[in-house]
Amino acid sequence: xxxxxxxxxxxxxxxDNVHMRSLLRSLLHALGIKNVSExxxxxxxxxxxxxxxxxxxxxDLSMVPTDGIAFTRQxxxxxxxxxxxxxxxxxxxxxxxxxxxxxRDAGVTEFLAKPITVNNLIARLxxxxxxxxxxxxxETYFGPDRRRRKTKDFTGPWRRHDDTSEGVEVR
Amino acid sequence: MTKxxxxxxxxxxxxxxxxxxxxxxxxxxxxxxxxxRDTSKRANNALxxxxxxxSHAVRGYIEVLEKAxxxxxxxxxxEQAHEIRGLAANAGLEAVGRLADGLYKxxxxxxRLEAPIDAEVISLHxxxxxxxxxxxxxxxxxxxAVATELNALVTHKLQAINRLKTKSA
Numbered sequence: 001x002x003x004x005x006x007x008x009x010x011x012x013x014x015x016d017n018v019h020m021r022s023l024l025r026s027l028l029h030a031l032g033i034k035n036v037s038e039x040x041x042x043x044x045x046x047x048x049x050x051x052x053x054x055x056x057x058x059x060d061l062s063m064v065p066t067d068g069i070a071f072t073r074q075x076x077x078x079x080x081x082x083x084x085x086x087x088x089x090x091x092x093x094x095x096x097x098x099x100x101x102x103x104r105d106a107g108v109t110e111f112l113a114k115p116i117t118v119n120n121l122i123a124r125l126x127x128x129x130x131x132x133x134x135x136x137x138x139e140t141y142f143g144p145d146r147r148r149r150k151t152k153d154f155t156g157p158w159r160r161h162d163d164t165s166e167g168v169e170v171r
Numbered sequence: 172m173t174k175x176x177x178x179x180x181x182x183x184x185x186x187x188x189x190x191x192x193x194x195x196x197x198x199x200x201x202x203x204x205x206x207x208r209d210t211s212k213r214a215n216n217a218l219x220x221x222x223x224x225x226s227h228a229v230r231g232y233i234e235v236l237e238k239a240x241x242x243x244x245x246x247x248x249x250e251q252a253h254e255i256r257g258l259a260a261n262a263g264l265e266a267v268g269r270l271a272d273g274l275y276k277x278x279x280x281x282x283r284l285e286a287p288i289d290a291e292v293i294s295l296h297x298x299x300x301x302x303x304x305x306x307x308x309x310x311x312x313x314x315x316a317v318a319t320e321l322n323a324l325v326t327h328k329l330q331a332i333n334r335l336k337t338k339s340a
Contacts, residue, residue, distance in 0.1 A: 005197035006204070017257055019228045023221045030214035032204045055192055062253060085189040093257050093268070115260030115268075118214040122205050129198050135189065138181035145183070 010035040012054035014045035014071060015091065016063040024058055024091070027121055042071030049075070053082045056128065058089045058112070061103060069099070069106045076107035076142045084142065085135060087128040091116065107143025109133070218261075226262035229255055233267075233304055240297050248293060249279050255300070266303045266314025270296055273318070273325040286332040296321055 011033050015021045018040075025036045037052050039045035041063040048054075057075070059068040066074075068090055076084050090103050093114035100111065110124045133144040193201060204210055232251045239247035252275035259268035274296040281288045299321060303314025 005200040006193055009193070009201070017254055019221075019225050019258055020261075023218070023225065023261060026217040026221055027214050030217040031210060032201065060257070062257075083190075087192060093260070093272070114257060115265070116218075118211055118218060121214070122211065126202060126205050129192060129201055132186045132191065134186055135184040136178075136181050137184060138178065141181075 006032065007034060009033050009056070010037070010052060010054045012037050012039065012045060012048055012052070012057045014039045014042060014048075014057065014059040014063070014068065016040050016060060020060070020091075023116065027116070027118065028058075031122065031125065042066030042068065042074065045071050046074055046078075049082050054086060056087045056089070056125075058091055061090055061092050061099060068108075069103050072103065072106040072108055072143075087132075089124050089128070104146060105141065105143075107141070109144050222262055225258050226264070229259050229262050229264060229267065230304060232258075233300055236297055237301060240293055243290075245278060245282060245288065249275060249282065252278065252296075259304075264304055264314075266311060266318045267300050269318040270300045270303060270314065270321060273322045274300070277325045277328055280329055281332055284332055284336050286335060289328065292321075292324060292328060295324070 009032075011028050013021050013024045013028075013036060015024065015038070021038050021040075025038065028036050035052075037048050037054065039048045042059075043066045045057070045059065045066075049057075059071055061068040063071075072088050072090070075081050075086060075088065078084075087109040088107065089110045089112050090108040091112045091114060092100060092103070103111075110127060112120055112124050135143060136145050192198070232254045236248060236251040236255070238244075239251060252271045255271035256268050256275055259265065259271060274293065277292055277296075278288060280286075299314065299317040303311065303317070
């Protein structure tokens with residue numbers, strides 16, 4: 001299969017540390033993603049998105065003035081977002097659980113733990129390509145379906161005690 | 172594939188209802204590329220090349236951190252601790268990363284909540300970071316042990332700040 005089939009892929013790296021940005025760029029290049037643009041915080045990331053609409057985003061969590069959570073929320077819900085469905089991989093290090101949950105609730109697609117390893121990055125990219133997730137839109141959330149855990153004994157389709165067929169609307 | 176049912180009031184937009192990242196052919200080609208041993212080897216080489224550069228950067232941040240404590244420059248301490256915690260592990264300095272994380276959490280939280288900062292906590296962290304950042308294997312073991320102790324100390328200090336703030340609220 002020719003590499004040209006995916007060589008147009010464009011990634012955006014939003015990360016405030018120049019060395020981490022450089023590391024991520026090098027890794028993406030090595031994995032076959034040659035078009036990589038960079039931004040040092042969420043605001044710059046949004047500006048960069050409008051210049052070169054990326055196919056996927058890797059973002060840090062802690063940045064100033066606009067962190068990865070606010071950035072993700074903007075990408076997902078802003079009226080003028082260039083691509084609210086873009087896969088977003090959040091690169092997280094020593095972060096407190098509530099912040100990671102907040103990132104998930106902002107619409108992050110995948111998490112990549114620091115220290116970054118090749119295997120983990122490959123796994124996240126493969127997950128995004130191989131198993132894209134439906135999006136959920138409701139009053140308080142827009143983003144990838146957060147219900148990913150498959151329960152062995154779950155016979156579905158309802159997951160909540162108050163689920164009823166009335167709430168269902170599949171577009 | 173079983174379709175997920177939407178919660179009441181929610182709409183599910185299925186994967187075929189929004190533009191795919193790659194078309195089928197390109198996705199297959201990309202997945203093949205990702206699975207190749209050569210690809211993985213190339214990426215690991217890239218990581219290894221950057222490791223030296225990152226290690227130098229971390230040592231530079233540590234020097235700035237050591238100067239900052241001498242001048243009691245809290246903003247710089249927070250900034251450098253943040254840089255170190257994010258990078259150290261990719262330089263093979265995991266304990267340094269944990270120590271910097273504890274330092275960041277303590278100083279950042281205390282500053283944001285306008286709580287008094289215990290200079291001894293900062294000093295202990297910075298000394299440990301400096302020592303654990305040397306390449307000796309003994310330093311690595313030391314770093315791991317001290318990081319565990321100091322993380323417990325930070326947890327204790329943050330709980331104290333929390334209690335203080337809850338009382339005064």
